[in-house]
Amino acid sequence: MSDIKKYVEEHKDRFIQELVDLLKIPSISADSAYKQDVLKTADAVKEKLQEAGCDHTEICETPGYPIVYGEKIIDKNLPTVLVYGHYDVQPPDPLDLWESPPFEPVIKETKLHPQGAIFARGACDDKGQMYMHVKALEYMTRNNELPCNVKFMIEGEEEVGSANLGWFIERNQDKLSNDVILISDTGMISKDVPSVTTGLRGLSYMEVEVTGPNRDLHSGLYGGAVANPINILAKMIASLQDENNHITIPGFYDRVEELTDEEREKMAEAPFDLEEYKEKLDIGDVHGEKGYSTLERASIRPTLDVNGIWGGYTGEGAKTVLPSKAYAKISMRLVPNQDWKEISELFKKHFESIAPKSVKVKVNTHHGGQGYVTPIDTLEYQAANDAYAEAFGKEPIPQRSGGSIPIVSLFEKELKSKTILMGFGLDTDAIHSPNEHFGVWNYLKGIETIPLFFKHFTKLKSEE
Amino acid sequence: MSDIKKYVEEHKDRFIQELVDLLKIPSISADSAYKQDVLKTADAVKEKLQEAGCDHTEICETPGYPIVYGEKIIDKNLPTVLVYGHYDVQPPDPLDLWESPPFEPVIKETKLHPQGAIFARGACDDKGQMYMHVKALEYMTRNNELPCNVKFMIEGEEEVGSANLGWFIERNQDKLSNDVILISDTGMISKDVPSVTTGLRGLSYMEVEVTGPNRDLHSGLYGGAVANPINILAKMIASLQDENNHITIPGFYDRVEELTDEEREKMAEAPFDLEEYKEKLDIGDVHGEKGYSTLERASIRPTLDVNGIWGGYTGEGAKTVLPSKAYAKISMRLVPNQDWKEISELFKKHFESIAPKSVKVKVNTHHGGQGYVTPIDTLEYQAANDAYAEAFGKEPIPQRSGGSIPIVSLFEKELKSKTILMGFGLDTDAIHSPNEHFGVWNYLKGIETIPLFFKHFTKLKSEE
Known part of the structure; x- marks a missing residue:
């Protein structure tokens, strides 16, 4: 057994307990009622970074929630890994669908997780995955295995669009200078099929308000004669997708990258069982853009979803x-x-243009972020590949994900370094849903794999 | 000044105060949290009927909220007027749009109501209009002016579809026997244009549930591949009306009464100012079924409105x-x-049929009621006509209303008598809306007009 495997085995109960303690704080960034809890979580993360071996940690104020920064610089001539993660979580509602309260973590065995899984909001996204890095640092510092410099940038606004992260990065380019950015905020194909996410979708999140009459009316006295804003909104939403589920906003597809047949064929080789997919979700059929497979619809194609009405x-x-x-x-x-x-503007313009004269429409942009694709012929990807190969006994599959981490393309632009997305969650972890959980096995496997990335990355850099 | 005018003038402050007291009880039948308040209101109405001169009053239990019954029988050979009204009210939300709390009545002057209007949920619909009858009875009994028998049937479930009124009527046909049913739960054209409602629309109220996946999903990982029940619901709702705002449910129009050109021409003579209508509602345009005027859309044509989503x-x-x-x-x-x-069944069948395989749909019927039209060449209508002519100095205009009092057609079927709809509210009273109010002038004018109906009806019956 390797040193790291031994260390994880010896300390796993404490690793789980520390994560459980962090999960108890309801750091819901979308709801201002939880402001004190979000701030308390930032403090807790700072303290844990210090304990794990950072030489310097600080709470960096922003116009919104603070960013927790930490670093351990062992030699300015060695490369630097910048770890990014977030300590805020999604709102937990609908609460009545949770089998245990979202901020009272419990460990339960499931079919996929015979070693147990931690059930709590943020268990996987992203407190659990972020905390793997803190514990990996602890291992490396306590056992003199840290081969390079490390910096941490843990934010508290990822679930509300990272509104102030760009502001922070612009103002702290020296502080954040690095050779590679490492993020665990995605998933892997399955416990025995490790994967590295090489593509993410961008996001444009809008809110619309349709106003009919200036006050609520009696539907008997006015119904049929005055525009009902719900009926109109339904018509407007319905018209945003045609009968083939193509999005009808003019210009929407203009810049969409079309994959080659070869690339699509390669994608189609990923293990995927449509019947199992439908069964797990209890749906009679999948539903999406004509001409594309389910995996394609959920990764390489743009979408439009109503998230609330x-x-x-x-x-x-x-x-x-x-x-x-x-x-x-x-x-x-x-x-x-x-x-x-641009897409947010196209949406706004189109949505306003299709409103009938009988209503007034307001369109606001909540937030957004660019999509991202990382090439796999880089030193950074090679280091990740080698780390997985050593930890799992097999090479990871590069995988495009449908999710968004809006800030990734900004990292590349501002900090001039590549991002590696090492996710250890599973599709079934119910992130953003009731009963979110994170497998104990996955959590510990992440802690085990991360130091191997540091090792291989430093080694490959030294051979450059 | 007539006796009734004098009596109203002398007692108006008390009449207003008694109504205010009744309005303070939040008798919201749709929300079970207010059950005790609904029951308390029934008790208050019973007490007031007794005080006003009923010989006998009782709280009649039903499978739902009780019906308050009262009667004063002066001579079995004289005709009997049955007064129907309701003591329950609509839910007050959205609360934030009320200028004063819905159950803390205040009297404020408005442009239309220089004598003041009572602002509270139920002020007009229907506590205020129902209570006019109680005070009219008080006048008639205290001044020996009651010319015939009178019965009261005041229910507590009108705003939730009168689910148990049919049950009650079936079991109490003798008790409720009458020569005419008198209801004040509608409006009149304006303070100087009295009108009698001669038609009401029926109602079918449905609730639909669309289920996509068996749990909330991350829109990044599943969006575009799995049916989003909101997008699907929007498409389904949008498809219920075509580009001419005709309802697309097969069979929906099969039994719709088409008015003759002559009838439509007569309707078009009613005073109506489209620009003023749009201005009052602050809408850029009206919206409705192609080929029909605004007044027609809101009265003689069927409609489909989403009341909540x-x-x-x-x-x-x-x-x-x-x-x-x-x-x-x-x-x-x-x-x-x-x-x-039949319409509820057609809706259910159609809505289920248009659901794609990717979702499951449940359709439930909340409640409903038949439409109703009363002829104007009857003794009952003549009595109403004469009462208005005496009180207002001009004859009322017969008017079709878009609203529904689902129980009216049942009355005719079960109790074999005609219904007269004497409404004293105005379109602007904001019933079912925030800031519902009822003009003090309208309230007192109603109290003044009702005894005149009793007088003319008894007189016309004696001449039959």
């Missing part, structure tokens, strides 16, 4: 109201080359 | 969720001859 009477029973207003939160996943700001 | 994340900020479920409350206003049970 509300208007009128939504309580118990019935109310015959013709409401004044209706609202929706609508987000688009974007593929490389689509610019989220 | 919800699904996904509706809180502050953004959440990139592909939700498991989306819901809507959808109601259809029906015209005479359309059968609400």
